[in-house]
Amino acid sequence: MSTKKNAEARDRESSWTTAPGIALQIRAGFQIASVATGSTPGWHGDKKAGKAAMKERGKLLAELQERLYAEARQGGERRVLLIVQGMDTAGKGGICRHVLGMVDPQGVHLRSFGVPTAEELSHDFLWRIRRALPPAGMIGVFDRSHYEDVLVGKVDELATPAEIEERYEKINEFERELVDAGYTLVKVALLIGYEEQGFRLLRRLARRDKHWKYSPSDVAARAQWPAYMDAYQAMFERTSTEYAPWYAVPADRKWFARLAVTELLAQALARLAPRWPEVRWDPRTQAAQVLATMPRHTAQLSVEELRAEAEDVAAESEDYRNGVEKLITQDARKDAGERVGNGQ
Amino acid sequence: MSTKKNAEARDRESSWTTAPGIALQIRAGFQIASVATGSTPGWHGDKKAGKAAMKERGKLLAELQERLYAEARQGGERRVLLIVQGMDTAGKGGICRHVLGMVDPQGVHLRSFGVPTAEELSHDFLWRIRRALPPAGMIGVFDRSHYEDVLVGKVDELATPAEIEERYEKINEFERELVDAGYTLVKVALLIGYEEQGFRLLRRLARRDKHWKYSPSDVAARAQWPAYMDAYQAMFERTSTEYAPWYAVPADRKWFARLAVTELLAQALARLAPRWPEVRWDPRTQAAQVLATMPRHTAQLSVEELRAEAEDVAAESEDYRNGVEKLITQDARKDAGERVGNGQ
Numbered sequence: 001m002s003t004k005k006n007a008e009a010r011d012r013e014s015s016w017t018t019a020p021g022i023a024l025q026i027r028a029g030f031q032i033a034s035v036a037t038g039s040t041p042g043w044h045g046d047k048k049a050g051k052a053a054m055k056e057r058g059k060l061l062a063e064l065q066e067r068l069y070a071e072a073r074q075g076g077e078r079r080v081l082l083i084v085q086g087m088d089t090a091g092k093g094g095i096c097r098h099v100l101g102m103v104d105p106q107g108v109h110l111r112s113f114g115v116p117t118a119e120e121l122s123h124d125f126l127w128r129i130r131r132a133l134p135p136a137g138m139i140g141v142f143d144r145s146h147y148e149d150v151l152v153g154k155v156d157e158l159a160t161p162a163e164i165e166e167r168y169e170k171i172n173e174f175e176r177e178l179v180d181a182g183y184t185l186v187k188v189a190l191l192i193g194y195e196e197q198g199f200r201l202l203r204r205l206a207r208r209d210k211h212w213k214y215s216p217s218d219v220a221a222r223a224q225w226p227a228y229m230d231a232y233q234a235m236f237e238r239t240s241t242e243y244a245p246w247y248a249v250p251a252d253r254k255w256f257a258r259l260a261v262t263e264l265l266a267q268a269l270a271r272l273a274p275r276w277p278e279v280r281w282d283p284r285t286q287a288a289q290v291l292a293t294m295p296r297h298t299a300q301l302s303v304e305e306l307r308a309e310a311e312d313v314a315a316e317s318e319d320y321r322n323g324v325e326k327l328i329t330q331d332a333r334k335d336a337g338e339r340v341g342n343g344q
Numbered sequence: 345m346s347t348k349k350n351a352e353a354r355d356r357e358s359s360w361t362t363a364p365g366i367a368l369q370i371r372a373g374f375q376i377a378s379v380a381t382g383s384t385p386g387w388h389g390d391k392k393a394g395k396a397a398m399k400e401r402g403k404l405l406a407e408l409q410e411r412l413y414a415e416a417r418q419g420g421e422r423r424v425l426l427i428v429q430g431m432d433t434a435g436k437g438g439i440c441r442h443v444l445g446m447v448d449p450q451g452v453h454l455r456s457f458g459v460p461t462a463e464e465l466s467h468d469f470l471w472r473i474r475r476a477l478p479p480a481g482m483i484g485v486f487d488r489s490h491y492e493d494v495l496v497g498k499v500d501e502l503a504t505p506a507e508i509e510e511r512y513e514k515i516n517e518f519e520r521e522l523v524d525a526g527y528t529l530v531k532v533a534l535l536i537g538y539e540e541q542g543f544r545l546l547r548r549l550a551r552r553d554k555h556w557k558y559s560p561s562d563v564a565a566r567a568q569w570p571a572y573m574d575a576y577q578a579m580f581e582r583t584s585t586e587y588a589p590w591y592a593v594p595a596d597r598k599w600f601a602r603l604a605v606t607e608l609l610a611q612a613l614a615r616l617a618p619r620w621p622e623v624r625w626d627p628r629t630q631a632a633q634v635l636a637t638m639p640r641h642t643a644q645l646s647v648e649e650l651r652a653e654a655e656d657v658a659a660e661s662e663d664y665r666n667g668v669e670k671l672i673t674q675d676a677r678k679d680a681g682e683r684v685g686n687g688q
Contacts, residue, residue: 070556097448104441198638205631206650211623212414219633279555287549289563294542306550313551
């Protein structure tokens, strides 16, 4: 990357004055009613700068993902699980498409959860979730999740209040277990405003190519908006833990929600600092064996080429290390005091 | 899309003089030894034009995928399964990353098959394959597949010759069954040259960040190159059927292989011509219900906005129809007589 491009990239990054990991994390005293869903906490650039910053970060995210994947090939057990919740039209699908679309599809394990089937209902609510967990080395993505069972489950009284209480506990135990097994959880709630949802539903209804995303039950859920907000508030209070915190992402501006989730994911992976695995064989011995199968003149040629390429990679790798180090030590610590849910 | 851009797109597309569906399809008399692995059958543009054409086609592919997905939401049973085979380093992973990376990850069901586990070995060879089939509406991708059982299975004599013979039959029956159930199969063999593989293995060995992709068994497989070519030839002869033909894709030039697979996939989806599903509710009634929840002034505002947007979509939809129609009626029929495997 040229010095000019580096400088441009730095400028874009600097539009975060508070890292989203800090600005958006739910803490004691958080009130969902205080979230300005059209705000961009921590970010002080415009939409164009936001899109550019996201694309830039996407490259690092893609390399981090590849390293995590490679690590698992040698027995690594670590993995990341992104959990996305939000009301209808909040942009869950857009996160899957635009954020996860930046990394190799081979490294993404995406599952979405609808209304439980008869078989699923015959088991504990975590049964279908356990079956959908990502293998080691993957970025798992849950489009809706076990949290539906304390959201629609609570609002529509699909379980008794005592059962809902018990579920919060079970969820916390379950997530503790995952974290102990090598998971990093990134729990994201996309928060849109009531009016914005109205616009988005109307847009779906006006566009023939969006009708399939709409269901008449969406209006019924909308009618219970205050009950849903209460259920989200309770969910945050009961399940935002130190080992698996919730992030509240104002989502009226789709570009901001996607940018924020990209940054949260990149920071989660950067903290793992996955490394290319050590191999159990000697590259020089192997190369000699391959060279023995090549005609003499092409062998000479290729060795020269490869030497140059290996040097490029070494340099790149330094860029990568610096990128990750900066992400962890500086970017993730930026803090100008902004906090979601204090009217911001 | 502006008229100028349309014209540019047409220019790029016109670099196909024979559609890959015709140029690359394996027919009676095909000889793997006659494939020029560095050639670009049917394509007469350079790398830059190839990348641009791929990107352009990727947009149509993405929309086709979304429609197929939507169709399944209303009970559609159709799906596409891309099967990718090739020697080590042939670029299977690159297809997954760069071709499938152009469509929504929510619509891609990717599975890769390694050395069978003990459990898998205790079942018929198609057992693990059946478990990995994509749900309706998805683009399934198999990175390696049941064909490993007649490739490495044959070369390493993991089964008797009689068993291998039987497997060809079982595969044909299995694929017939899939096609009858609504699958479109796109079977792609990435063919690289022996020398090119040598270079690519050396590159992996020279680069620390590629070591994880290498295995000492790769050299052992390379030593059996002629036996593998025989196994591919037999596989083509026995399993390239009218309902599920094989495509031989010269793969020394990665950009060409990716472009060709993009085009093959887009043509497969375009032939399905998936349509936005008819819904079972009345959009106007639903919209009235949503509007009743909005403040009067925003409601007025949104109706105006939406009317304009709905018109845009209608126009777009015409572009789409024209694109698909052209793809099926013209692009997929281009034939200047080029055929893979006749030295081309």
